[in-house]
Amino acid sequence: MNNAKDTFNKIKVLIVGSGIIGKSNAFKLSEYGFDVTLVDQDEIHNSSHAALGILMGKIYQKRKGRSWILRQKSSELWPKWINILQTYNPNLKIEKPLYQLTNDQKKFNKLIGFANNYLYDGLEILEGNSNILDPINKIFKGNKLQGIISRQDGRINPKVLLETLNIALKSKNIKTINNQIIKIKKNNTKWNLLLKTGEILISEIVILCNSLDSLKLINPEIYDIKLKPVLGQAVEIFHEEKNIDFLSLPKLLNINGKNLITLSENKIIIGSTDEYKFKPEESYLNELFEFLEHKPNWLDKKNITRKWFGIRSRPEGEPSPLLKSLEKGLILCSGFYKNGILLAPACSHWVSEEIKKHI
């Protein structure tokens, strides 16, 4: 026996859910030689496809606790993952940097204090008189934005990422099944998973990566775990104003808590809302147009060319995400709320270590 592959290559792992978390786990576990199968009923209409892909690692102000440790781990792992994944798709990249701006002086003062403490993390302060802010303040006229630049944070285009993982998983012969798991049951040492079409899959290890619906597959009398749906809407807008060129803006902006991604001279993406429900509401959509003190003309609902939403899952009564061993051979990996794209490598790293306890 010369490596982990020899140890694990006959062990069957079934991953329920093929969003970013399911796919990342499959990708990581395939490195160890597990016999991995991914099952998903509808992987196109999930939260991962709706995401903006912003990676808020170093810009996160709470610098202690599990959430920070996971962010730190992912910030360290993402460049390594991108290097490997580029062998499957050279177009995959992390766009940097990320600008965090505000027109609230109190919030700016807080940002100054934060950045001064962590300048070595690639944080840079942008005071009102900085030339860098000129094109930004021209497009967001009258708002006097100030803030910080995080040189190590950025964005991965989620659709390109998911496509790339699909190519990687295919080349590693990971099996994918387009179906819904409706029940899981332990039978001696193995798990039986009942598909909606009636077939039964048998596996030694099951990893639940199916977000909100993971709770439908575990016994509520044994596990007191709660997840809330948090719907997020996002829009793409297109303007026809002569003097506005979005390309003069930094590619990635977070202004007063809203993320903006410039796509072209005329197009920009704005997201996202936080709605504790399953259906998108117009009143929340308005928030994507009302996050500035002075609203520029181009920032208008009539300019929407595309809008979409996704449903994130947020743990209730405990922090996000839920990374738990439930019982022998059953691992829960859910509740990623707003940071599933950011945290995917750190989560997969956790699973690849945790899974050894189940063998």
Ligand SMILES: Cc1cc2nc3c(=O)[nH]c(=O)nc-3n(C[C@H](O)[C@H](O)[C@H](O)COP(=O)(O)OP(=O)(O)OC[C@H]3O[C@@H](n4cnc5c(N)ncnc54)[C@H](O)[C@@H]3O)c2cc1C
């Ligand atoms: C508008 C918006 C913007 C966002 N922006 C960002 C961002 O900038 N940065 C960031 O890091 N995160 C962002 N997120 C959050 C991110 O999208 C989520 O945290 C992440 O996608 C969660 O991934 P997941 O794989 O856990 O869940 P999902 O992508 O929802 O995947 C779960 C999968 O499980 C499948 N499934 C469910 N039940 C079953 C079953 N019984 N059998 C088989 N399959 C099943 C579903 O079909 C689905 O494909 C955003 C989310 C939204 C909505």
